Amino acid sequence: MYTYLKDHKYYEDRYDEGTIDRCRSGESMVNGTFKELEKKLPKKELSEKLPGWYLQYSQMYFFLVEKPAASRAEQRDATITKWMEEDQAKDEKLASAHIKGETYCRSCGKDMRVISKDYMQRDGHKEDILFMFECEGCNKRLALWLDGTEWEGAKHQCEKCGGNTVSKHTKKLGVITSTETCEKCKHTKTTKLDLSDSKKESEPVDPYIELDRKRFVFDSDALFKYSQKLKHFERMAKLHATAEDKVQHADVYDGIKQVKRLKIAQLKELLEPIFINEGYSDFKLGDPQFGREVSLDFSCLDTKDDREEYQSKKTLHKAIERALVDTNWRLMSAGVSYRLGFLSGSLRAYESEDDLKKLVEQRMKNGYAPVTEKKENATPDASLKNEFYNRDMRESALIYFDKLTLGSIPGEKTLKSGKIKQTSIPVLSGVMNPLLRVFIPMRDNDESVPKFVRNYDFKFGDRTTGL
Ligand SMILES: [Zn+2]
Ligand SMILES: [Zn+2]
Structure with missing residues (x-):
């Protein structure tokens, strides 16, 4: 009798293979999309806006690979437990399944013994249990469904001449082979039913399966990295939401300043x-x-x-x-x-900033337009706009960069007299915040990853010109 419940490792592998499949297809989608882009975009665009393009890649990778991997990891234990319970119940149901009466031999009338019970697909039923009996006297076999109905496979007529057929069933390695032989024309028809769900046919060897299992099946460390990246993306979204809000309200702030x-x-x-x-x-x-x-x-x-x-x-x-x-x-x-x-x-x-904002908004609704101030005239005083601008700059720096350092490189300055003076040029340098990067390590020399992603070093500011 086929046993459904297997050891824990079997379910782990089955679940992890599902995770790997899911992540691989996400990964190939991201890589495919950005490889196409890489081909189409002008070289200059990619080199000048490299961090921006990388960030887009990292975001898409997050949603198509890292996030699904995390959610698979979160559901892993519960799913495996559920599967095992289902299989155990299946085994229990099969073990206790029993057909009442009419289990005598159709040839000699002797009692028959059950030689196998298996779940099988039955027309018009979800899944049914098929019993195989063998006559203790004449060794003839009979296949019955749980409700006592004879297996349809045994009742067919000859497809060639319509004569009666005699059927014979054999079972080997979980496969029932039913052979029907016509009594008239001797035509035979063979039907095979595979009851085992293991794919015994040798699948092509997957050279990356072990590597990808380590990459995509998250442990607690990877889950922690995921949660950090998620939080960071939310923080970034918030920064941009307020920036957009300010673009919309830009003239309101101009208006407030002019009150x-x-x-x-x-x-x-x-x-x-x-x-x-x-x-x-x-x-x-x-x-x-x-x-x-x-x-x-x-x-x-x-x-x-x-x-x-x-x-x-x-x-x-x-x-x-x-x-x-x-x-x-x-x-x-x-x-x-x-x-x-x-x-x-x-x-x-109207005294408070909030009240003034409402006042200006109301006036603008009625057709009042504040004079748009020229940006050059913006003074570094604590005007509203600058306040927001400075605060966002700080937040932006915190979100996008890491290890910011102000250094200097030697340079030359041409004085009014024409003399050249040795000086130093301040440069700000750093790296892209690690929380914005793809945290699943890529395979070595993976050609499916766009070049600009593979070669990106996350550094900025210390190339040639500084900031
Ligand atoms: Zn018999
Ligand atoms: Zn026939």
């Missing part, structure tokens, strides 16, 4: 002449209200006899908005109220 932050006295100076110009007198500011926000009441009198309420309110409203458009003050949404030529309203101040 004039006025004290109350300056606000008064700004508004008073505008009120007068528009025909309003007795401009007054009330006491500031300091709550969660700062607000300030104002009032004035309309001096134009023929100006109606609607026109008066609208004119003043517009004049105030125009005057405040590049300041941190705004007319509150209630607007201007009017009674017998007495106009009043409230102004609100």
Whole structure:
């Protein structure tokens, strides 16, 4: 009887072979993709942007090889346990399988003994158990399914003349051979059923199987490297997400920088002449209200006899908005109220960066466009943009580089007098952060790996020009 449950090593090998297959196909996909690219890209592009191309390779390798390898490793024990339990259950079910009655010899009527039981595919059933009986008296054999039905293979008619056939079954090394011989024309037909699942045919020798097992079947060290790389990629994604966000909001930051932050006295100076110009007198500011926000009441009198309420309110409203458009003050949404030529309203101040950002965004929605500042004029003060820029530069350096050192190389400087002075040129050098690299070692001299990947030395900055 065929036994399904095998030793632990059998399942380990079976699982690991699956892992190796998966990783090999991922690896060949990455290598194939980048070899094509290597052929198509101009030489200059690859040499000038080598770290960038390497990084892309490493990312794709991560998702197609390292990540699947890690997830296979994580599921290894549980899967092997499950397989073993399934096979054990199969063995137990087979061992206890039994056919009731009708197991007598169809020729001589004597009882027959079971000589084998096997799982087999049966038409219309998932999997069934086939019993092979042998007559103790006349040695004739009979094959029955678990439910007592005779094996269909034994009932066929001659395919040539349609006459009855006599069948004979033999079993050798897990293969049932059924031979049907026609009683009329003596035509014979042989059917073979392979019950063993081992592929005994010699497969071509796989020269890299041991090497690839070490490369792709992760131990705890490799899993740790994987988790470090995953975290690092997440950190990199975060850096770029905020960079993108800033590109989108670039003019908002320009806008914030351009907001004039006025004290109350300056606000008064700004508004008073505008009120007068528009025909309003007795401009007054009330006491500031300091709550969660700062607000300030104002009032004035309309001096134009023929100006109606609607026109008066609208004119003043517009004049105030125009005057405040590049300041941190705004007319509150209630607007201007009017009674017998007495106009009043409230102004609100914006102080925090967050509030200012909201204010600028709101104004931009209404069509206000901040003047785009020329980059050359950017001063190294703590303006918002520079703050972000510096912070990201630092984070970028931490993400992309390792072993950064500031050194110097000898150089020459031509002075105004024409004299040549010996000097030294500072150079920043380092290597690509190891966490960004492919951590599965490549096979020696593996021609399927793109050249630029095989030859990349991860160094930068100390070639010819420095940084
Ligand atoms: Zn018999
Ligand atoms: Zn025949």
